[in-house]
Amino acid sequence: xxxxxxxxxxxxxxxxxxxxxxxxxxxxxxxxxxxxxxxxxxxxxxxxxxxxxxxxxxxxxxxxxxxxxxxxxxxxxxxxxxxxxxxxxxxxxxxxxxxxxxxxxxxxxxxxxxxxxxxxxxxxxxxxxxxxxxxxxxxxxxxxxxxxxxxxxxxxxxxxxxxxxxxxxxxxxxxxxxxxxxxxxxxxxxxxxxxxxxxxxxxxxxxxxxxxxxxxxxxxxxxxxxxxxxxxxxxxxxxxxxxxxxxxxxxxxxxxxxxxxxxxxxxxxxxxxxxxxxxxxxxxxxxxxxxxxxxxxxxxxxxxxxxxxxxxxxxxxxxxxxxxxxxxxxxxxxxxxxxxxxxxxxxxxxxxx
Ligand SMILES: C[S@@+](CC[C@H](N)C(=O)[O-])C[C@H]1O[C@@H](n2cnc3c(N)ncnc32)[C@H](O)[C@@H]1O
Numbered sequence: 577x578x579x580x581x582x583x584x585x586x587x588x589x590x591x592x593x594x595x596x597x598x599x600x601x602x603x604x605x606x607x608x609x610x611x612x613x614x615x616x617x618x619x620x621x622x623x624x625x626x627x628x629x630x631x632x633x634x635x636x637x638x639x640x641x642x643x644x645x646x647x648x649x650x651x652x653x654x655x656x657x658x659x660x661x662x663x664x665x666x667x668x669x670x671x672x673x674x675x676x677x678x679x680x681x682x683x684x685x686x687x688x689x690x691x692x693x694x695x696x697x698x699x700x701x702x703x704x705x706x707x708x709x710x711x712x713x714x715x716x717x718x719x720x721x722x723x724x725x726x727x728x729x730x731x732x733x734x735x736x737x738x739x740x741x742x743x744x745x746x747x748x749x750x751x752x753x754x755x756x757x758x759x760x761x762x763x764x765x766x767x768x769x770x771x772x773x774x775x776x777x778x779x780x781x782x783x784x785x786x787x788x789x790x791x792x793x794x795x796x797x798x799x800x801x802x803x804x805x806x807x808x809x810x811x812x813x814x815x816x817x818x819x820x821x822x823x824x825x826x827x828x829x830x831x832x833x834x835x836x837x838x839x840x841x842x843x844x845x846x847x848x849x850x851x852x853x854x855x856x857x858x859x860x861x862x863x864x865x866x867x868x869x870x871x872x873x874x875x876x877x878x879x880x881x882x883x884x885x886x887x888x889x890x891x892x893x894x895x896x897x898x899x900x901x902x903x904x905x906x907x908x909x910x911x912x913x914x915x916x917x918x919x920x921x922x923x924x925x926x927x928x929x
């Protein structure tokens with residue numbers, strides 16, 4: 577991976593923008609983190625995994641989300657589900673189990689060939705209804721879901737130093753990958769107040785993804801779950817180190833130049849940018865809420881009552897404010913008439929976007 581990155585830096589004339597570096601580190605065929613065979617998702621480092629996601633933590637995540645997905649299928653009179661970045665296939669399996677024959681076809685869009693194989697194995701019992709595609713079709717109908725996908729899309733890094741904005745990229749210094757800044761006309765959507773040095777991210781890839789999705793979705797709804805904030809919070813003056821983070825062996829570190837390909841690289845999501853991109857291309861916002869509030873609205877409390885004690889404990893982590901309940905958000909979109917969606921019925925924060 578280091579060799580490939582070094583070659584790419586040289587080929588780019590000595591400076592590679594960070595979004596390109598992140599795309600290669602995560603998705604370069606065979607070598608990138610999501611392209612290699614490492615385990616990635618799991619509940620503890622002992623399993624050889626690097627981080628845990630909600631569907632891995634508890635089956636109740638998928639069962640509660642299924643309540644919202646069923647309502648969205650009914651409201652939009654569709655029967656197809658689309659999942660982006662399906663990971664181990666755990667969420668797809670829970671949704672297919674919970675929704676039964678209400679789902680005519682479950683289509684997974686997955687960039688990683690190794691994860692696709694894992695998903696095919698996990699979803700064997702539903703093989704007649706599940707299919708994989710590499711790209712979005714020109715026309716889509718149905719309900720789209722994506723858990724922790726937007727945070728895995730490459731970001732551009734911006735650094736304000738002595739009040740001058742730079743784009744941060746990667747160069748080679750004595751044969752080693754090193755940070756390197758060049759002056760830029762790019763700006764974050766909000767200028768952080770103050771005069772102090774400031775590093776942050778902008779999300780061209782995730783926003784372009786939302787525009788494409790919005791253009792192609794003719795009838796349906798979409799739900800994305802991820803960690804992040806509205807832009808006023810994202811570009812707050814105190815968040816001067818940005819949100820870029822790496823994950824390996826259930827430990828977080830801030831250095832994507834160390835061991836590329838061996839760890840996940842993520843950035844928080846600017847939900848205002850996601851909502852605007854979707855809206856510009858024809859998808860209206862259905863709601864925006866914390867994950868905790870959304871899951872409670874979808875009835876996770878009742879699901880917990882009949883669950884085993886370990887499942888109850890795990891589900892509690894999904895809703896607890898100090899765990900995943902507050903930092904993670906759910907944003908919903910619709911194409912077609914608005915309805916009062918169950919997941920956003922109480923605690924909708926769309927006004928904060
Ligand atoms: C952090 S993992 C989350 C996996 C799973 N959704 C879960 O919750 O366990 C990110 C996933 O997004 C996929 N991904 C990233 N960008 C994508 C894109 N543009 N289209 C489809 N999948 C994408 C990755 O390959 C990976 O499967």
